[in-house]
Amino acid sequence: MRDKIKQIRSRDNEGIENISVEERRHFLKMGLAVTGVFCGGTIISAVSAVNKVYASAGEYAAKYPYKPHYSMVIHVDRCVDCELCMQACVKTNHVPDYGYRTTILERDVPDAVGQKREFIPVLCNQCNLPQCTRVCPTRATYKNKENGIVMMDISKCIGCLTCQMGCPYNARYFSEEIHAVDKCDFCYKSRLSKGEKISACAEACPAGVRIFGDLSDPSSPVYNRVHQLEKAVWVMRPEAGTRPNIYYTKG
Amino acid sequence: MEGHAKTVKLTLNELERGVTSRLFSGSFKYYLAVAFSAFLVLAALVAGIHSIIVGHHHTYNVNREIAWGILIATYVFFVVTSTGLCLVSSIGHVFGVESYMPIAKRSVFLSIATILGGFFVIAFEIKLPWRMAVYNVISPNITSNIWWMGTLYGAYLVLMMFEFFFLIINKHRPAFFCGFFGAIAGIAAHSNLGAVFGLLMGREFWHGPYMSIYFIASAMMTGTAVIYLFHFLAYKVNGQSLENDKPMLASLDVVRRLGILLLCVIIFFTTWKMVAGVAGQPGGKYEAVMALVKGPYAINFWVFEAGFGLILPLVMFYFSRGKNLIMMFWGSVLMLIGIFIMRYDLVIVGQVVPVFHELGVNEFKHLLHYVPSFHEIVITLGGFGVTFFLFLVGEKIFDGHKVDPHHH
Numbered sequence: 001m002r003d004k005i006k007q008i009r010s011r012d013n014e015g016i017e018n019i020s021v022e023e024r025r026h027f028l029k030m031g032l033a034v035t036g037v038f039c040g041g042t043i044i045s046a047v048s049a050v051n052k053v054y055a056s057a058g059e060y061a062a063k064y065p066y067k068p069h070y071s072m073v074i075h076v077d078r079c080v081d082c083e084l085c086m087q088a089c090v091k092t093n094h095v096p097d098y099g100y101r102t103t104i105l106e107r108d109v110p111d112a113v114g115q116k117r118e119f120i121p122v123l124c125n126q127c128n129l130p131q132c133t134r135v136c137p138t139r140a141t142y143k144n145k146e147n148g149i150v151m152m153d154i155s156k157c158i159g160c161l162t163c164q165m166g167c168p169y170n171a172r173y174f175s176e177e178i179h180a181v182d183k184c185d186f187c188y189k190s191r192l193s194k195g196e197k198i199s200a201c202a203e204a205c206p207a208g209v210r211i212f213g214d215l216s217d218p219s220s221p222v223y224n225r226v227h228q229l230e231k232a233v234w235v236m237r238p239e240a241g242t243r244p245n246i247y248y249t250k251g
Numbered sequence: 252m253e254g255h256a257k258t259v260k261l262t263l264n265e266l267e268r269g270v271t272s273r274l275f276s277g278s279f280k281y282y283l284a285v286a287f288s289a290f291l292v293l294a295a296l297v298a299g300i301h302s303i304i305v306g307h308h309h310t311y312n313v314n315r316e317i318a319w320g321i322l323i324a325t326y327v328f329f330v331v332t333s334t335g336l337c338l339v340s341s342i343g344h345v346f347g348v349e350s351y352m353p354i355a356k357r358s359v360f361l362s363i364a365t366i367l368g369g370f371f372v373i374a375f376e377i378k379l380p381w382r383m384a385v386y387n388v389i390s391p392n393i394t395s396n397i398w399w400m401g402t403l404y405g406a407y408l409v410l411m412m413f414e415f416f417f418l419i420i421n422k423h424r425p426a427f428f429c430g431f432f433g434a435i436a437g438i439a440a441h442s443n444l445g446a447v448f449g450l451l452m453g454r455e456f457w458h459g460p461y462m463s464i465y466f467i468a469s470a471m472m473t474g475t476a477v478i479y480l481f482h483f484l485a486y487k488v489n490g491q492s493l494e495n496d497k498p499m500l501a502s503l504d505v506v507r508r509l510g511i512l513l514l515c516v517i518i519f520f521t522t523w524k525m526v527a528g529v530a531g532q533p534g535g536k537y538e539a540v541m542a543l544v545k546g547p548y549a550i551n552f553w554v555f556e557a558g559f560g561l562i563l564p565l566v567m568f569y570f571s572r573g574k575n576l577i578m579m580f581w582g583s584v585l586m587l588i589g590i591f592i593m594r595y596d597l598v599i600v601g602q603v604v605p606v607f608h609e610l611g612v613n614e615f616k617h618l619l620h621y622v623p624s625f626h627e628i629v630i631t632l633g634g635f636g637v638t639f640f641l642f643l644v645g646e647k648i649f650d651g652h653k654v655d656p657h658h659h
Contacts, residue, residue, distance in 0.1 A: 098308060099315070105612040120612060131452060137398035138386035156386045159378020161318040162397050168453030170606050173315045176306040179379060237606070240453035 066148035068214035070126065070186050070245065072199075073225040073233070077250040078207045079104065079119040088204035092190045099173040101184040102201055121209060123201070124171035124184035125236065125244030126150050132163035132172065132183075140180070148245065149188050154180035168240035186212070215245065225249060273647045281488055281643065288640040292371075295633020298626045299375035307378055310626040317602045321623040322376035324598040325631045327444065328591050329369030329638070330404065331466065334441040335474025336362035337411060337434055338467075339506065344418070345430040353502040357485060357652040358478050359415045359430070364641035365477070366408055372634040396446040403440035410436055419649060441466050448601060455535030456601040461524065468516050473590050475510030476564065479503060480583040481642060483576065488643060489651045493576060504573035514565045514586075521561070538604045542618055548600055551592050560589020 081104050089095060089102050102123035109116055130150050132141050140156035141163050143149070157180035164172045164181065175182035186192060187199040202212035213220035226233055226247055235244045277285070302310040313320040340358035343351025374380045383401070392398050414429035445463030452458055482503060486493040493499065527533075528540030543552040567582030605615035623631070646652070 105607065105610065105614055107610070107612045109611075120610070122607075134392075134394045135397060135447075135451070136392055137395045137401060138383070138390045139392045140386070140390075156382065156390055157379065158383040158386065160383075160397055161378075162395075162447065164315070164318040165454065165602070166451050168606050170316065174308070174318075174378060176308055236610075237453060242452070 064216035065128065066144075066146060067216055068147055069216040070147050070149055070192075071213060071215040071222045071226070071247065072123070072186075072202065072245070073211040073213075073222045073247045073249060074121055075207075075209050075211070075250065076118065076120055076248050079121055079209045080207060081106065081119040082206065084204045084206060085121065085201035085210060088200040089184075092187060092200035094177070095182070096175060096177050099175055099182060101171075101182065120248075121201075122169060122171070122236070123246065124150060124167075124186075125169050125242065125246045126184075126186065128243035128245065130242055131166035131168070131240070135162045135166040137162070141183075144188070147188070147192075149186050150183065151185055151188065152180060152183060154178050157181055168237045168242060169244075222247075269650070270648050273650060274644075277488070277647065278490070285640065285643050288636040288643065291632045291636025292640060295371070295375070295630045295636060298629040298633070302375065302626050302630075310624060312622060312624040312627060314621075316605060316619050317599065317621040319598050319602065320621060321595060321598075321627050321631055322372050324591075324595040325634050326369045326373040326376060327598065328594040329365050329372065329634060330441065330444060331470045331590070331594065332473050332477050333362045333366035333369065334437045334467075335470035335472065336365060336477055337407075337437045337474075338471050339474035339478060339509065341430050341434040342509075343502075344423075345427060345434060350502055350505045353499045354478050354482065354506060356415075356418050356649075357482060358474075359411060359418060360645050360649065360652060361477065361481055361638075361642065363408065363411050363415060364638045364645065366404065366411070367641065368634040368638035370408075371637045372630060375630050396443045396450060400440050400443040400447060403436050403443060407433055407436040407440050438467060441470055448597075453535075453606060454601055455533060456528070456539035456604065461520075465517075465520050465524075468513060468520060469590075469593075472510065472513035472517050473587070475506050475513060476583040476586040476590070478506050479510070479579055480587065483580045483583075484642075485646050485651060488646045491651070500573070503579075507568050507571070507573050507579065511565065511568050514561055514568065518561050518565070521556070534609055535604050538608065538618065539600050542600055542603055543596060547603075547618065547620075548596055551596050555589050555592035556596060558589070559585045560593055561586075564589070 083104060086100065086102060086104065089100075093101060095101055102121065105120040105122055107118050107120065109118075126149055128148065130141075130143065133139075133143055133150060136142075137160065138156045138158055140153050140158070142151055142153065144151050159174060159180070161174060161181065164174070172181050172183045174180075187196070187201075191198075191200060198212040199210075202210040211221050211225060213222035215222055215226060217223060231249055231251060233247050233249045235247060237244075298310070307313075311320060311322075336358045340351070340355045340362070342348050343353075344355040377383060387398065387401055391402075410429045410433035414426050414433055417423070417426035417429060442463040445466035448454070448457040449459055449462030482499065483493060486496070525540055525544065528536045529544070542548045543556075564582040564586035567578050567585070571578040571582065573579070599621055603618045603621075605619055607615040
């Protein structure tokens with residue numbers, strides 16, 4: 001065994017110039033796959049993200065179903081779990097202590113090289129094809145026709161909780177205070193409808209994790225972050241087919 | 252078989268006297284059973300109203316992640332049973348298979364009693380049922396399976412009630428129409444209930460067309476056990492001998508044969524459901540199926556679902572040869588216990604894998620946990636109370652659901 005090690009040590013470094021293109025590609029692919037796993041969920045490269053997560057494939061820059069098409073880009077690696085976003089949400093939207101509209105998930109990866117923990121903020125994905133609105137028997141939850149926000153008409157909610165079962169993002173809970181299911185509405189009722197420009201969580205974040213804006217407006221901060229090819233942008237649980245409007249990225 | 256008089260016209264007074272005298276003709280055990288089922292209903296009413304007043308999150312163990320608990324499972328159990336009763340009984344008086352005639356009347360009545368048991372439970376499961384009555388009508392969502400299920404079961408209940416009414420007054424033409432459309436409404440409603448689960452994308456254990464198909468087959472299987480069980484009990488309640496009622500025994504024997512067939516169908520379905528959940532380890536589904544195979548739900552699955560629900564009844568139904576009534580009775584009881592656990596597992600195991608499980612976050616690394624609360628169990632028992640109460644009282648009011656063999 002020692003002899004074998006000595007033998008290997010005595011050999012010259014074969015250098016990178018001898019590695020075939022195939023091998024190099026293979027290695028890169030593996031690296032990307034690993035990154036994908038660590039990024040959470042399925043990584044879709046920026047190119048296919050445009051096709052898969054957009055309202056209308058191919059026409060994304062010009063045509064959006066909503067105007068403004070509200071969206072949020074989350075720089076997941078900037079989050080330090082200070083929870084100011086959660087506090088701002090609770091205060092702004094009167095969220096009871098047993099529920100939440102947004103939270104921060106925590107992932108520990110002890111075997112990871114370097115950073116071993118990451119924080120993943122989650123909230124309602126304001127999907128373009130929401131399951132919650134499809135399954136609601138009384139149309140108590142619906143897409144706002146102007147801005148695409150998934151809203152609640154609390155007077156119609158019968159409390160069957162099918163929307164909660166249908167949501168692939170665990171974004172809904174039953175509020176005993178309002179006698180209806182409650183969820184994130186991008187602060188539409190508490191702020192946007194009163195002329196504010198961004199949600200309370202985005203405003204409260206000191207690290208620039210949550211970028212709120214209009215995906216159809218080239219001057220909006222979310223626009224450039226999504227409509228580019230250099231950096232990976234992904235969504236949570238794309239296999240659920242809901243076309244979410246919350247994007248995740250790093251850097 | 253006593254010929255029930257179609258031609259004899261009773262006055263209202265005579266009818267009342269007959270019903271009253273029958274209601275007072277029960278044995279001590281009978282009244283004990285009536286009182287006990289009434290007590291279960293009252294206890295459930297108290298638990299349900301208490302929950303509405305203090306808030307469900309104080310009294311029920313359901314939560315944000317496991318939003319559907321034992322009450323949904325019980326509702327599913329009852330509507331499965333009701334649909335099964337409707338379908339099996341319709342083979343006789345709707346589709347004209349003579350050998351299924353004798354069981355028809357009681358089965359139609361029981362399909363009403365069981366669905367009312369289900370509605371009783373769901374009224375306390377839904378947080379704001381009074382809003383449902385209003386907004387299901389004025390704000391319908393036709394893409395919602397829950398909406399279709401609720402609406403169709405409403406129509407189904409009305410049709411079954413009319414069918415039963417026409418059966419007792421011996422109007423077989425309208426009874427046929429109500430039965431026919433009732434069966435269609437029942438199948439549509441029940442497959443929509445399957446779709447309530449099956450069409451939820453991102454809930455892998457349920458997702459797909461399987462649930463709707465499985466629900467219908469499983470309903471008929473349940474129907475055979477319930478028909479046997481309640482006919483056996485009814486003859487005890489009425490102090491009659493089932494052994495001597497040859498047409499009824501012959502009818503129950505074809506129900507038994509149908510039961511054997513459907514048990515085999517469900518064993519086949521269950522086998523492939525489990526194999527599909529394991530082969531290739533599909534994300535989300537695999538974890539749920541393994542929870543049944545060797546996880547926290549293994550006893551539920553192997554002992555109750557497979558053993559009580561399928562294998563033992565199959566063996567007992569087969570070896571009773573339709574003659575060993577006690578064996579058939581216990582086969583039916585075991586099957587219904589097994590089926591109840593099947594419904595429980597179907598609802599709960601579909602939710603134990605968190606939606607963010609594959610993300611690998613600390614909060615959702617493990618399977619979720621749910622145990623029914625005291626209030627939930629009391630309301631569940633109340634559903635059984637409703638069905639048994641209606642069954643017991645119905646036997647007396649409708650005079651053992653006697654069938655006149657000449658009027659079909």
